[in-house]
Amino acid sequence: MATITFSGTAYSCHADETVLEALIRQGAEPPSSCRSGSCQTCMMRAVEGTPPPDSQKGLKPTLQHRGFFLACICRTTTDMQVALAGNEALPKVLVTVISKTQLNPQTLRLRLQPASPFEFQAGQFINLHRPDGLIRSYSIASLPSEGVVELHVELLPNGQMSQWLHDQINPGDQFNIDGAHGDCFYLGEKPQQNMLLIGTGSGLAPLWGIARAALEQGHQGEIHLFHGSRSAERLYLVDELNALTRQHSNFHYTPCLSGNDSQGFTAGRANEVALKQFPKLNGWSVYLCGHPEMVNNTKRDCFLAGAGFQEIYADPFTISGQ
Amino acid sequence: MTQSLYEKIGGEAAVDAAVDLFYRKVLADTRINQFFTSTDMVRQHAKQKAFLTMALGGPHSYTGKDMRAAHAHLVVNGLNDSHFDAVMEHLGATLTELGVPAELIGQAAAIAESTRKDVLGR
Numbered sequence: 001m002a003t004i005t006f007s008g009t010a011y012s013c014h015a016d017e018t019v020l021e022a023l024i025r026q027g028a029e030p031p032s033s034c035r036s037g038s039c040q041t042c043m044m045r046a047v048e049g050t051p052p053p054d055s056q057k058g059l060k061p062t063l064q065h066r067g068f069f070l071a072c073i074c075r076t077t078t079d080m081q082v083a084l085a086g087n088e089a090l091p092k093v094l095v096t097v098i099s100k101t102q103l104n105p106q107t108l109r110l111r112l113q114p115a116s117p118f119e120f121q122a123g124q125f126i127n128l129h130r131p132d133g134l135i136r137s138y139s140i141a142s143l144p145s146e147g148v149v150e151l152h153v154e155l156l157p158n159g160q161m162s163q164w165l166h167d168q169i170n171p172g173d174q175f176n177i178d179g180a181h182g183d184c185f186y187l188g189e190k191p192q193q194n195m196l197l198i199g200t201g202s203g204l205a206p207l208w209g210i211a212r213a214a215l216e217q218g219h220q221g222e223i224h225l226f227h228g229s230r231s232a233e234r235l236y237l238v239d240e241l242n243a244l245t246r247q248h249s250n251f252h253y254t255p256c257l258s259g260n261d262s263q264g265f266t267a268g269r270a271n272e273v274a275l276k277q278f279p280k281l282n283g284w285s286v287y288l289c290g291h292p293e294m295v296n297n298t299k300r301d302c303f304l305a306g307a308g309f310q311e312i313y314a315d316p317f318t319i320s321g322q
Numbered sequence: 323m324t325q326s327l328y329e330k331i332g333g334e335a336a337v338d339a340a341v342d343l344f345y346r347k348v349l350a351d352t353r354i355n356q357f358f359t360s361t362d363m364v365r366q367h368a369k370q371k372a373f374l375t376m377a378l379g380g381p382h383s384y385t386g387k388d389m390r391a392a393h394a395h396l397v398v399n400g401l402n403d404s405h406f407d408a409v410m411e412h413l414g415a416t417l418t419e420l421g422v423p424a425e426l427i428g429q430a431a432a433i434a435e436s437t438r439k440d441v442l443g444r
Contacts, residue, residue: 033372033388034372034375034382034383034384035382035383036372036375036380036381036382036383038337038368038371038372038375038382039368039369039371039372040364040365040368041368057334058334058338058371296363299363300349300363303342303345303346303349303363304346304349304350308342309341309342309345309363309367
């Protein structure tokens with residue numbers, strides 16, 4: 001018999017029942033629907049313990065890697081602490097700002113030093129906690145091997161957090177982050193696969209991390225990164241990305257400008273330019289980040305262009321109404 | 323013991339192979355894709371998998387009442403026989419593309435067809 005801890009309560013789970021059945025038998029009410037491992041309504045994450053591989057069938061490889069599983073098909077003999085997907089509280093970690101530089105007039109590069117070990121993959125995101133309780137999400141641009149957490153913070157009109165970070169925060173200041181969250185990262189299981197990376201604005205941050213993580217791990221397939229912006233002043237890391245194309249023959253970078261004057265860069269929206277160049281994406285992996293509408297439309301377009309559903313990774317930005 | 327339809331078709335591996343093909347056809351079909359405009363593609367993709375599992379005779383616990391409740395908001399928005407027919411067409415085309423024998427496709431189609439009244443709320 002295994003003990004399953006869910007929402008702070010311990011439940012017994014017998015060998016002949018699933019985790020979902022055990023929880024319901026004892027009065028917990030986790031959501032469920034098909035109860036056969038396909039609809040994913042009952043998806044949970046093992047915060048402690050390892051779920052059996054059988055209970056992770058059909059989930060994205062990056063979700064499997066992070067301990068997500070389907071409660072309705074999970075039979076286990078080992079104890080686990082579990083939480084509903086999306087509700088897993090991750091501990092806060094105190095970080096110190098070690099540098100603050102401008103990537104372009106709107107975008108800050110903040111490098112943060114965690115006070116205690118902080119596990120992440122390039123491309124995941126963190127929640128940043130302002131001392132008064134305001135919370136916003138930012139993608140991680142750095143690699144785990146760099147030992148710091150790097151964020152690209154775009155100044156938004158009326159953006160409470162971005163204005164605070166731009167105007168008030170200085171090297172030496174401290175605040176809390178929690179994470180890392182999200183399944184948009186490089187796993188390295190298919191080194192020959194071609195990769196398409198499309199980002200707008202500071203959506204470049206996770207892609208800059210993912211591309212370098214892939215190259216660091218010796219990825220052999222082609223890696224095509226398209227970065228979109230309205231004007232040349234809003235592009236950033238252009239020199240660094242061009243340098244990366246010189247160092248790695250399989251890395252390709254296409255900055256795209258959607259404004260009226262393309263100023264010598266590729267004209268058009270990054271997602272449209274990318275799909276025009278690569279109309280068939282069978283066998284590719286795709287990473288998308290930036291404006292929610294761009295991400296959602298491009299996710300659909302890449303799927304229709306042949307990319308496997310489980311090979312499309314995306315973290316749309318959520319822009320707070322306040 | 324005779325094999326079930328689900329086993330004959332290839333079980334979960336067959337459903338995994340079918341789900342992307344099927345969902346791609348549905349999303350690209352202008353007759354029905356207005357019912358799939360929700361941005362949560364992950365949830366939708368999982369629902370297509372649940373539907374295919376059921377149509378292929380696999381394990382599921384959906385009742386007629388569940389099917390009715392799940393589609394009621396679509397019926398209000400005009401879901402009718404022509405849309406159901408389009409989905410049936412994509413189911414057949416997907417299985418044909420995967421090389422499933424016609425006889426088994428017929429059995430899967432019959433299972434899917436049996437949900438018509440509940441899906442359309444009649």
